[in-house]
Amino acid sequence: MSASAPVVLVTGAARRIGAAIARRLHADGYAVALHCHRSRDDADALAAELDARRSGSTRVLQGDLADAAAVPTLVESTVAHFGRLDALVNNAAAFAPTAFQDTDAAAFDALMATNARAPFLLAQAAAPHLRAARGAIVSIGDLYAERPRADLVAYAASKAALLGLTRGLAVALAPEVRVNAVSPGAILWPEDGANAAQQSRILEATPLARLGSAEEIADAVAWLLRGGFTTGEVLRLDGGRSL
Template identity: 60%
Template sequence: MPEPTPVALVTGAARRLGAAIAQQLHAAGYAVVLHCRGSRAEADALAARLEARRAGSTLVLQADLAEFDRLPELVAQAVGRFGRLDALVNNAAAFFPTPVATVTPAQWATLMDANLRAPFFLSQAAAPHLAATRGAILNLSDVYARQPRADLVAYATSKGALEAMTRALAAALAPDVRVNALAPGAILWPDEAGDAALQDRILARTALGRTGTVEEIAATALWLLRDATYITGSTVAVDGGRSPL
């Protein structure tokens, strides 16, 4: 009998790191469930490219992860379509400056909903299905979780909590489900016009002296989900040897 096709649900999969991870998993033989919020056209275009390589291997789901009821629904739709779930990649995130003196409750809620609450409750919904396949969860953290920047206080807090949640879920779901996090450094600069001087300072404090690539992140994600079978509760930094700013 042929081996069953593994299935991965990737949040925020239409663009940037999420799209790269989804493509890497698909190339490795996974069926991929591509979640998006507002980037439906890009998610559909990515699905079309992947379907051209292997028909029936994708599902696009659109949802605002701040809407609590949509979280178990995403997992149910993924399992309903493919009959199993082997990997959950909590990639979708909110990111914007949050200097301590100006953080508002609304900003705090936006960051915590996207970066912490959604990953937790998606993991909760996915856990029984992942246990059945001896699957894995991967949370996308950030170098700023452990090296906070002064203007990213609330964001860094949300990602630090995500790493703590990773360790807690790894303990709670063992031995059936592995849970790890991946913390990128300078990979892609923000879409909006960035601070060139800040970018220069970041690269000056990166031992390898360059930005990383989305392919390097995606390859590490695949390794943690499929191959790192004796690793759980860990955060792997893919940051080129970054020192604090």
């Protein structure tokens, strides 16, 4: 792997949207640090797939983003292995639908820790390296950050915090580092299933009348990483559902 290749750290990279982002950025020439939490086998398989295309171009990093002390080590390990860091993609998220009255402090804190605090701590650790590279951060938000549901109050608040963090970091890290977010609508049905009625309601509320794809999110991330005059923006990819 060339030492001049740009390096990206992608959290939650083992599966679904995160894996699509990792594949796209790898195809664009990045070396990719693949973070995972529980999906180590999937992360290792993805690393093997990408390394078969370009030897030595990945590194798998496992860690719990809710563990504040462990978060900065993801950046440290990436830089120790590749010698640089050019981009950070905050994709990993905790998701826990819970009725408002049933959400206790521990559940609220767990969502905030992974969805908002971890990206903040990663940005702190990554900032010197990203400044040196004149790099970029892209975070994956959610439609529900701006259009919350009754059973997603805490989750929506954590994603709204992430969008606020995006704008704050865009100011704090300028002019060397650009910081943006992608706010997806319905992209993939949950793995535990969404019944036909739920799917129908979601598609009826989406003017483009279809799901988005993980690859469309990855395309948006790739564009934001190279969009040199864009910072502090939230790019909505929701098929018009936020209208």
